Amino acid sequence: MKFFEKLDSLDVRWLYLLLAIVVTIPFFKPFGLPIQVDNMTRQAFDTIESAPPGSYVFLSFDFLPSTLTENGTQAAIVARHCFQRNLKVLVGSAESNNEGVQLAQSIIEPIAKEMNKEYGVDWVNLGFKVGGGLYVRSMIEDIIKANADQDFTGKKLSEMPIMQGIKSLKECEILASFTSLGGALNDFVAYLYSEYGNKVIAGITGGMITQYIVYLQSGQYKGILGGLTGAAQYEFLLGKPGKAIQGMDSQSAAHALFFVFVVLGNIGFYLKSKKRS
Amino acid sequence: MRRQLPVWLGFIAGMLVIIARYFAFPGFTQVQKTLDNWAMYSGAAAFLMGMINLTIVHKTNIQRRRENWGASLVLLIAMFGYFIYGLFTGPDDKLFVSIFNATISPLGSAMFSLLAFYMLSAAYRAFRMKTLEATILLAAGLIGILGNAPIGAAISPWIPSARNWMTEILNTAAMRAVTIGTALGAYAAMVRILLGIERSYLGGRGD
């Protein structure tokens, strides 16, 4: 009983320290727990897998550096899959997220180099443009115009071979948003899926799954990558283990700690209320 | 007049956008595009407004030698230094990107990672079997915690299955209900604002 009383009045900083230790250990000594793929990740994988080679994909980087671990790993593995399938990749931020397009450059560039994909031919970074939903709407009219004929570095989009095969965002086979914000996904569904039937893939943080899974069931999304778990499952499906699979053991350890403390807290609470009554 | 003008402007702009949403009149599409452009320009102007606001506040801090005025000085030097450097070099400059990667990225990630710690303390405090409803919430939460990482499947294949069922069936039903309610509530609030019944957003109680 004394143990539980002490636990009840425990300074939360001890909990924080314990969590930090538990999360760190698997990086040095991985457990190698098996990865189980769920339906939403498989749908996302199948959607990219079934896109005809040469078709266009818009990868929207709508996250901040804070969720780089989740959204960044998702974007990296999806981009790799797109390049592997010889899809033409347009990169930007439909949410008008300046940091997103900078992160996009540092994530996509090394993958493209590794896979011998040429900038301006196989992929392009459209750069930062203001407007959010309004930016999406203007790209449905004309991608080049909406981006003031400039890519991330200020080069002319109209002179790039990749832009010769596409005029409007509605011609994109797939639109994917890697997001901690959610706005671009809503715009893709409202302006593109609803009106032109484009396929939308959501790369969202773990906490967002509960809200966004609704749109997968209604068919408005054609796949979801949920948090680091989603990225790990995708890496597993593509047969390219990376940072996400590496992080899964840490996630398991953290979740186990949550479980233990919630259970202990409740035993203490039960004993305390029994003693009181 | 000071109160009437914004209400009328709001009503006209709101109605134009609503009409343009439902009707494919070429004229309205043009009007909507113009309004969209205005909104984009004002969004861009907001960045500048933010800089001006920060400059005024922190300049006052420095001038009056308030507590931690040194931090205000650092902020102004960092903000204007990075801004001016970016203006001259462009967004793909190596140093420009490196500064961003070396500061904003780790700081942002560090703040976001606080979530994990706060989640633990919040869950530890709030997940208690006080009532039947709280006990159901607790059980669902625990299945969710275990089922959302490989450890769940390692313990039992039932855990991820139960978690998926809860997420896809129970959660979806609740989410749809809340989402529909929110959409209806938001629309009713917008009608109140468009009709000028609710004006407290203009300042005061809007009388």
Added chain:
Amino acid sequence: MPWAIAAPNTPPPPTWGIFTPGTVGQFFFVIVYSAVIYWLISRAKAGMPVPEIRKIAGLDAFDEAVGRATEMGRPVHFTPGFYAFSSHTLAAFSILAHVASLCARYDTRLIVTTLNATNHPVLEEIVRQAYLEVGKPDSFNREDVRYLSGYQFAYTAGVVGIFHREKVAANFMMGWFLGEALVIAEAGALAGAIQIAGCPAVVQLPYLVASCDYALIGDELYAASAYLSKDPVMVGTLIAVDWFKMFITGLIVIGVVFANLGSKAFMNFITK
């Protein structure tokens, strides 16, 4: 929010006269809904009775929260969330007007923070007006309405700092929040503040429910200003929301029946 409803794997709907494709069903819904709201407003304006609405605990606790801060002689904090000038921000502005009015009346310090520069002048004006209306324009301190940063977690760090430095006793989080929701709310809880949150982002609700004393769920945020004003004309619009929730429940039941009979007629009608 993608309010548009669509069936799984349906092709884009065909054009229907002058309507934008896929919006016909929505348009008629909006027209009927608007008409009902207008009818209820007209009834209330004519002095006819308006049905009672249910109690919302989070909104009833506003006085308690500001009162507690007053007793303790510590400030109240208010944040209107992440975005600028969306429906939820406007709802937050209306709530701020009420909170500022309470703070001005009780002579309690109110600190308002935002991460959106566009919001800043509006927030300042709302608080200034509130002090003006209770006849205490000199008590208004311009520097207590603060734009902290446009960057999500820099703003969050700023708010957490304010909680600790200023010993905030009550925290109002009204509007759309993202990842910063739990960080702010838990920092408030650790600082011992009484907290009321209202957030239409369903993702953040579980965190806010766990960390805050009261949470406004879904449409309660939008109902707040009408509920707090107790003005029958405003309250009338809330009745329409409840009626339409029942109406949509009916539509769902009809949809289920049609779908189970293997007919797509109803689905085609509402997604036309």
